[in-house]
Amino acid sequence: MKLIHCADLHLGSPMEANLSHERARERRGELLSAFTELVRLADRNGVSAILIAGDLFDSGHIGKKTKNYVLDLIASHPNLSFFYLAGNHDRGYTLFDAVEHPENLYTFGDGWSSYELGEVTVTGSERPDADTLTLSEHACNIVLMHGQERAGRGTAGEDIIPLGKLKNKHIDYLALGHLHDYRTIPLDTRGVACYSGCLEGRGFDECGKKGYVLLEVENRRVRHTFVPFAKRELHTVECDITGFTSQLDLENRLLKAVEGIPSHHLVKAVLVGTVPAEMPKDTVHLSRVLSDRFYFAKLRDESRILIDPEAYRNDISLKGEFVRRVMASGLKEEEKERIIACGFRALSGEEVDL
Ligand SMILES: [Mn+2]
Incomplete structure (x- = not known):
């Protein structure tokens, strides 16, 4: 079973810091197209689900056009499940409270929510409290969170993920969003934490290869590979x-x-x-x-x-x-x-x- 982990797409981002008005508009279009291409690629390659670990949108003030485009894109790929966890940029945003909420779109709230998907259990919370997370030892657990990781067990602040508190919680793969570079951090003897990074770089603080992470689940073990995907670096x-x-x-x-x-x-x-x-x-x-x-x-x-x-x-x-x-x-x-x-x-x- 294959899944895709992506994050920090920041759709609707103005992109005007460096670029001219026209180029900025073009790049905004390219950000959106990157997501479309990713969805199509997932569909063509028999991927079961796309995990979005936060900041799909740049802010809560996204135009109706972008919002409807994304909803249509999701709805028109019924074979794919979309797990969308909001990040600090798009949290609390009522985008998907829309009347026509696609059936294949799964969202998360402040508390922990879990979904069964074949042999994996996908769990997430938009305001994660590591202390209250309980997962079955026998399940293959993929957990979604958005924030800055910290080593140790320090008190969790807004958007802080204390990795120490997530050890020995039976997590196989912790799909993170917030840092715009691909990065993995060993969690415990069982699991790994991973930032997919953003799909396209937006500014010169986002240099280098950008893309998504492909997860391959077999016998309840998760293998992950970073796949460069950005159109422009x-x-x-x-x-x-x-x-x-x-x-x-x-x-x-x-x-x-x-x-x-x-x-x-x-x-x-x-x-x-x-x-x-x-x-x-x-x-x-x-x-x-x-x-x-x-x-x-x-x-x-x-x-x-x-x-x-x-x-x-x-x-x-x-x-x-x-x-x-x-x-x-x-x-x-x-x-x-x-x-x-x-x-x-x-x-x-x-x-x-x-
Ligand atoms: Mn973020």
Whole structure:
């Protein structure tokens, strides 16, 4: 018997932090399509149920269109059971109190609810109290929860899951949601806790492979495998520009740093290293090089400027006077670096981007 564990889809998320209005709209569509594709894939492959461990929706203010789409999607796949546990983003939301609640949709409340599905028992609570959880030792137990795991038995706060309290409760697989990366944590000699992570990354704090977890149950034992599924991945790459010799050299280093990343992915490149103040670098051009190459790209210049005030201590030129004044000012170090770099470029007749 096969099941799919997913979480944190955040359908209806605005997606506008990085993207243009059109691209954000497109990504919102892609988030929804990712869920549709997952449901179709489950159906094609004889999966019995989809477990959604919270934050299917980004908030309680989801438009009717998205809500009806999801309800229709569920209703049109009667061979699949959907176990939907709300998370901190969509909890208390009356979405599925809708009149036409699909028969194959199972939800959870504040207390523990259990459902039998073939050889497994699916149990969950939206406000889990580990102390009151009782499971049969002889059942194959899959438990759904949403929150931040904590080692030990510490008092459970809102959205805190004290794993210590869940030991020796006969859990075979604890399907978690809330952290957006795939992660497994051994629970006890019998079970494992697992975050599926989100299905698609939304921002640069959600880089790397995203997907779902496939569960295969045989003789009441649960095997699990992470399956990368996201249409687009986000990447943050560093590019060390120390000692660069020309604008073309910079561009080549940047391209080297993003080498191998497919063009439909999203990339944030960060320039690091130390460079001489005199060296001009056209970051506007570099940004364009990246943007032409990827679905979305942004460039952040975090390189430091190499200034040796000693070299200018006795310099009687305009440059020397300029460096001494800036260094003696009460500005922050990064500001001094930036001003000196701009000043040097201006003095050498370069264009200055402020
Ligand atoms: Mn959450």
